[in-house]
Amino acid sequence: MNFHPESAPVSSVTLNNIVKRFGTFTAVHKANLEIPEGAFVTLLGPSGCGKTTNLRMIAGLLDPSEGEILIGGKRVNEVPIHKRNLGIVFQNYALFPHKTVAENIAFGLKYRSVPKSDVARRVQEALDLVQLPDVGHRYPKELSGGQQQRIALARAIVIEPEVLLLDEPLSALDANLREDMRVELKRIQSKIGVTTVFVTHDQSEALAMSDKIVVMSAGRIEQVGTPEEVYNTPASEFVANFLGASNILAGGCASKDANAALLDVPLFGSVLVPADKAPAVNAGDAAKLVLRAEKLVLKAPGSDTTGMVTAEAVVETVDYQGQTVRYFLRVGDTQLQAINMIDGRPFAEGQTVTAAFRPQDCAALAGA
Amino acid sequence: MSVEKREARQPWILLSPALTAVTLLLFVPLLFILVYSFWLRTATGADVAGFYLDNWQEALTDPFYRDILISTLRIAAITTVACAVMGYPSAYFIARSQGNKAVLLLLLMLPFWISYIIRTMSWINILGVSGALNSALMALGIISEPIQMLYNEVTVILGLVHFLLPFMILNIFVSLDGIDTNLENAANSLGATKWQAFLQVTLPLSLPGLAAGGLLCFVLGAGTYITPLVLGGPRDAMFANLVFEAIITQLNWPLGSALSLMLLAVLGALVMIYNRYLGMAQLMKGLG
Numbered sequence: 001m002n003f004h005p006e007s008a009p010v011s012s013v014t015l016n017n018i019v020k021r022f023g024t025f026t027a028v029h030k031a032n033l034e035i036p037e038g039a040f041v042t043l044l045g046p047s048g049c050g051k052t053t054n055l056r057m058i059a060g061l062l063d064p065s066e067g068e069i070l071i072g073g074k075r076v077n078e079v080p081i082h083k084r085n086l087g088i089v090f091q092n093y094a095l096f097p098h099k100t101v102a103e104n105i106a107f108g109l110k111y112r113s114v115p116k117s118d119v120a121r122r123v124q125e126a127l128d129l130v131q132l133p134d135v136g137h138r139y140p141k142e143l144s145g146g147q148q149q150r151i152a153l154a155r156a157i158v159i160e161p162e163v164l165l166l167d168e169p170l171s172a173l174d175a176n177l178r179e180d181m182r183v184e185l186k187r188i189q190s191k192i193g194v195t196t197v198f199v200t201h202d203q204s205e206a207l208a209m210s211d212k213i214v215v216m217s218a219g220r221i222e223q224v225g226t227p228e229e230v231y232n233t234p235a236s237e238f239v240a241n242f243l244g245a246s247n248i249l250a251g252g253c254a255s256k257d258a259n260a261a262l263l264d265v266p267l268f269g270s271v272l273v274p275a276d277k278a279p280a281v282n283a284g285d286a287a288k289l290v291l292r293a294e295k296l297v298l299k300a301p302g303s304d305t306t307g308m309v310t311a312e313a314v315v316e317t318v319d320y321q322g323q324t325v326r327y328f329l330r331v332g333d334t335q336l337q338a339i340n341m342i343d344g345r346p347f348a349e350g351q352t353v354t355a356a357f358r359p360q361d362c363a364a365l366a367g368a
Numbered sequence: 369m370s371v372e373k374r375e376a377r378q379p380w381i382l383l384s385p386a387l388t389a390v391t392l393l394l395f396v397p398l399l400f401i402l403v404y405s406f407w408l409r410t411a412t413g414a415d416v417a418g419f420y421l422d423n424w425q426e427a428l429t430d431p432f433y434r435d436i437l438i439s440t441l442r443i444a445a446i447t448t449v450a451c452a453v454m455g456y457p458s459a460y461f462i463a464r465s466q467g468n469k470a471v472l473l474l475l476l477m478l479p480f481w482i483s484y485i486i487r488t489m490s491w492i493n494i495l496g497v498s499g500a501l502n503s504a505l506m507a508l509g510i511i512s513e514p515i516q517m518l519y520n521e522v523t524v525i526l527g528l529v530h531f532l533l534p535f536m537i538l539n540i541f542v543s544l545d546g547i548d549t550n551l552e553n554a555a556n557s558l559g560a561t562k563w564q565a566f567l568q569v570t571l572p573l574s575l576p577g578l579a580a581g582g583l584l585c586f587v588l589g590a591g592t593y594i595t596p597l598v599l600g601g602p603r604d605a606m607f608a609n610l611v612f613e614a615i616i617t618q619l620n621w622p623l624g625s626a627l628s629l630m631l632l633a634v635l636g637a638l639v640m641i642y643n644r645y646l647g648m649a650q651l652m653k654g655l656g
């Protein structure tokens with residue numbers, strides 16, 4: 001395979017005001033998205049939010065009701081799927097059961113005037129790339145789930161697609177294999193540098209693999225950003241809660257300058273949030289403090305909490321998770337969630353503790 | 369008893385009611401037929417028990433029987449091909465239709481609610497001398513005299529296709545319905561047009577259904593006597609008509625038995641060849 005970066009067909013995908021309706025139901029509302037060349041972009045969201053629908057529209061398996069799809073700068077709305085030159089990996093692999101692994105991989109090459117002599121070589125290169133060099137003669141059912149997954153990937157990339165589309169490719173694998181395949185997939189993707197759109201509802205998968213995450217909810221794109229951006233500066237309550245657990249405290253913004261916004265929230269009083277983490281908040285308006293469960297730390301009463309915002313809390317529930325513990329705390333009438341690394345012994349239920357966080361770890365959202 | 373032994377016995381216990389029924393209702397009568405085929409029918413009309421090869425000799429050597437057997441197989445083959453050609457698109461349409469699959473399948477089953485004989489006879493009302501088609505053509509002034517359209521090989525085949533098409537469609541449907549639609553999508557994404565994807569992926573994967581439907585149509589078609597009786601002319605008799613004729617009309621059970629065993633042997637051999645051929649076929653490997 002010619003995986004030389006300079007000759008690899010790299011391109012970007014653009015969605016312009018894409019709407020998809022099924023009858024009266026709108027599955028995708030005015031999606032706008034710009035996918036840079038060579039990027040690994042993840043569509044992340046809960047079940048039914050329209051991830052697959054978006055992916056299938058890019059693939060050409062569904063027609064958008066409105067809007068425009070561009071691949072490599074060219075409008076492809078009218079281009080049928082077999083002319084789009086995309087590599088698709090389906091959730092259930094969709095390997096051809098009546099063809100051997102080698103025939104599966106060679107399938108796409110038949111339609112791309114590849115000389116016969118090159119076909120075998122490219123199939124072998126693809127098999128080597130997915131680290132299954134010796135299974136070419138086998139039938140798909142003679143492979144394990146993880147191996148089938150790799151073959152599906154090999155089949156999709158051997159044609160040197162402009163874009164690689166992956167719909168929850170790891171969800172059928174068990175937890176350990178999933179981690180391995182995640183690393184493997186990322187390795188192969190960066191090696192060939194193909195623009196990749198990856199669909200998942202698993203936030204840790206998205207955070208670990210993506211250059212850019214597109215968080216979706218109920219057919220709308222909620223936020224587009226790097227894993228760090230969506231994690232640290234969620235654009236909405238939905239994003240804050242979908243990517244890990246967050247505590248949302250409704251309050252108001254007392255003042256704001258170029259450096260920071262001063263939020264007044266119940267339980268904790270004044271919190272000075274860095275301005276870049278409170279982009280939408282205006283002085284005098286209602287605002288919400290987003291406090292990640294991992295950033296809320298439990299300390300024994302009387303510990304040093306210099307530079308931190310604190311409140312007294314009672315531990316209600318302790319959920320032991322190995323390296324971490326998840327606590328549910330009661331502060332006044334409010335229940336808060338904290339996920340802490342275990343340092344010595346976890347706190348016990350009923351214990352009174354100091355709940356503390358650093359204000360610079362918080363983000364702020366506008367609205368009540 | 370060890371677990372393995374118990375597990376090995378279990379299917380037999382579960383199968384035993386069916387096996388009992390099959391033994392009593394199928395194998396025992398078949399045995400009687402076999403015994404009958406060696407009896408002798410005398411000129412007086414009485415059967416003489418014994419071991420005579422006369423019926424078999426007549427059945428196997430008389431060119432009359434051979435010719436009708438060949439034409440029976442030919443009619444069954446034409447019917448099967450016609451059913452496959454007509455049934456495949458319908459089965460494909462049903463398998464790929466979204467939502468109303470159940471309704472379409474129900475419509476497909478609807479003919480089974482009416483007796484096969486009545487369905488066959490309905491062609492008389494359509495194609496008969498005073499049937500719908502002739503009346504319509506005469507009313508339109510296209511013909512002045514009714515045409516005799518019935519009672520030939522074509523109408524026999526028409527009746528058989530009418531009877532057997534649902535079996536073919538159902539069998540193809542079952543195999544098409546089991547094929548993941550993403551396989552075609554995957555083929556398309558790799559550069560195959562819809563038609564190429566169909567030829568490369570869907571068609572080979574649906575062959576077992578097509579084969580099963582074909583076998584069923586062929587065997588049922590070759591074994592029928594009602595359709596030629598109702599829709600065929602005197603020269604369109606099929607092999608089962610000969611059996612019917614011998615047993616019901618002439619009350620010649622020994623000859624009828626020999627003839628029916630002969631048909632059974634031919635069709636059984638076909639089933640076995642079919643099985644063997646399909647068993648070895650490469651595509652089964654992939655389906656497992």
Ligand SMILES: Nc1ncnc2c1ncn2[C@@H]1O[C@H](COP(=O)(O)OP(=O)(O)OP(=O)(O)O)[C@@H](O)[C@H]1O
Pocket residue numbers: 022025027045046047048049050051052053054201
């Ligand atoms: N062919 C269809 N007809 C009608 N509604 C559909 C169709 N396909 C999808 N939908 C609806 O569109 C919405 C989005 O579906 P989609 O498959 O894109 O979800 P998803 O984000 O991929 O979810 P999941 O994580 O469960 O795969 C869902 O509410 C679904 O019911």
Ligand SMILES: [Mg+2]
Pocket residue numbers: 051052053167
């Ligand atoms: Mg989906």
